[in-house]
Amino acid sequence: LIDYGDWWKRQRRFGFSTLRGFGVGKRSMEDRITEEVAYLNNAIRLHDGKAFDIQSILSNAVSNNISSIVLGRRFEYDDERFKEIMARLAMGYHTVMFNKFCSTIQHFNAISCVHLPYFSRVNKKLMEDVDVTIKLLREIVAEHKSSYDQNNHRDFIDAFLGEQKAQNGTDAFTDKQLLHYVRDLFFAGSETTATTLRWALLSLIHHPKKQEKLRKEIFKFLGKEKIPAVDNKSYMPYTCAFMQEVYRYRTIAPLGVAHMTNEDVNLNGYSIPNGTTIFVNLWAVHNNPDVWDEPNKFKPERHLDDKGNFVQSNHVIPFSVGPRHCLGEKLARMEVFIYLVSLVQKFEFLPDPDATDLPDIENGSYGPLCAPKPFKMVARSKSTY
Numbered sequence: 001l002i003d004y005g006d007w008w009k010r011q012r013r014f015g016f017s018t019l020r021g022f023g024v025g026k027r028s029m030e031d032r033i034t035e036e037v038a039y040l041n042n043a044i045r046l047h048d049g050k051a052f053d054i055q056s057i058l059s060n061a062v063s064n065n066i067s068s069i070v071l072g073r074r075f076e077y078d079d080e081r082f083k084e085i086m087a088r089l090a091m092g093y094h095t096v097m098f099n100k101f102c103s104t105i106q107h108f109n110a111i112s113c114v115h116l117p118y119f120s121r122v123n124k125k126l127m128e129d130v131d132v133t134i135k136l137l138r139e140i141v142a143e144h145k146s147s148y149d150q151n152n153h154r155d156f157i158d159a160f161l162g163e164q165k166a167q168n169g170t171d172a173f174t175d176k177q178l179l180h181y182v183r184d185l186f187f188a189g190s191e192t193t194a195t196t197l198r199w200a201l202l203s204l205i206h207h208p209k210k211q212e213k214l215r216k217e218i219f220k221f222l223g224k225e226k227i228p229a230v231d232n233k234s235y236m237p238y239t240c241a242f243m244q245e246v247y248r249y250r251t252i253a254p255l256g257v258a259h260m261t262n263e264d265v266n267l268n269g270y271s272i273p274n275g276t277t278i279f280v281n282l283w284a285v286h287n288n289p290d291v292w293d294e295p296n297k298f299k300p301e302r303h304l305d306d307k308g309n310f311v312q313s314n315h316v317i318p319f320s321v322g323p324r325h326c327l328g329e330k331l332a333r334m335e336v337f338i339y340l341v342s343l344v345q346k347f348e349f350l351p352d353p354d355a356t357d358l359p360d361i362e363n364g365s366y367g368p369l370c371a372p373k374p375f376k377m378v379a380r381s382k383s384t385y
């Protein structure tokens with residue numbers, strides 16, 4: 001919440017350079033993402049054109065991208081240990097996200113409330129999930145330690161162990177910090193990206209004409225088979241506009257993450273004392289009527305100029321800005337582009353034919369992460385239409 005000091009700087013620098021070292025922002029990471037997309041596509045095809053909820057397989061796919069960096073490998077979606085880690089992360093996430101009271105408490109850090117009977121029960125369950133996840137990660141770290149080779153760092157954990165040795169056990173690179181760093185990367189890096197993609201899928205279902213327009217652009221530049229690469233973005237203005245509108249329209253972290261002033265500040269005539277908890281209202285930036293015409297409407301076209309060129313906006317800041325902006329922004333942008341383009345290239349997304357209404361796109365979960373309510377849809381393989 002408050003740390004901007006040397007300890008945090010060393011962790012941040014290490015995280016940033018290690019993610020880059022393991023391919024983030026480079027072609028090698030793109031290859032790992034496209035490899036995972038193929039597994040995801042197969043898992044979607046198993047539903048054989050029937051309505052299903054994509055949430056768990058999408059989370060598995062995106063978590064495998066994190067896993068390939070952090071643990072040096074991907075997991076089959078039915079691997080027992082992977083399933084347990086994912087389930088425990090998801091349980092904590094759902095407890096907090098879909099319960100107004102819990103999310104408010106968690107978000108506003110009202111720690112004293114956890115002693116009230118109801119909250120103490122929920123908190124106990126959350127802590128249990130954290131403990132089990134940490135226990136499973138501890139086993140994985142122990143396996144890494146027993147096969148560690150300082151000349152061949154296979155993944156983030158090895159890199160951390162190497163740093164630990166180099167720093168000779170200083171307080172920034174402890175075993176405990178490693179376990180929590182790994183858990184945080186899974187938590188921060190999987191549900192966020194998977195949730196953004198679920199809002200994108202909901203937008204496709206709600207706007208079939210825009211879905212068709214997107215597919216037309218994808219087919220024009222990539223055809224039906226060519227694997228997308230981030231470099232293609234410059235030729236795909238509508239796709240970029242669609243993604244930017246998803247980021248704007250459904251701000252998944254509406255209030256970012258809590259920060260705290262570490263000195264007295266005067267901002268635009270307001271004095272904010274040292275030690276004040278601060279939230280940046282990203283949602284307000286994305287819905288500012290002085291900047292956006294009809295901000296409550298989903299209009300990718302608003303991000304195109306008269307000639308149809310994409311206009312990158314500095315009023316769309318889903319990853320926040322400043323020294324503590326999202327560590328995984330590059331990876332997330334890469335993932336969202338490659339997954340979205342690949343999915344629209346391979347499938348047509350349609351509403352559940354048995355549902356009376358379209359799934360809700362107006363309201364999501366309340367709390368640190370704004371996620372869609374669970375919904376089913378049909379993914380019709382392009383070869384069948």
Ligand code: HEM
Nearest residue numbers: 188189192193196253256257319320324325326327328332
């Ligand atoms: C679409 C996906 C994502 C969105 C919208 C998102 C958004 C954010 C936001 C708003 C913050 C808070 C920034 C601040 O407080 O100023 C944040 C922090 C963070 N994110 Fe992400 N994120 C996404 C994906 C990822 C991924 C894939 C990773 C993993 C590599 C990741 C790792 C982190 C970490 C470690 C932090 C804390 C940074 C710090 O405090 O120094 N995020 N993210």
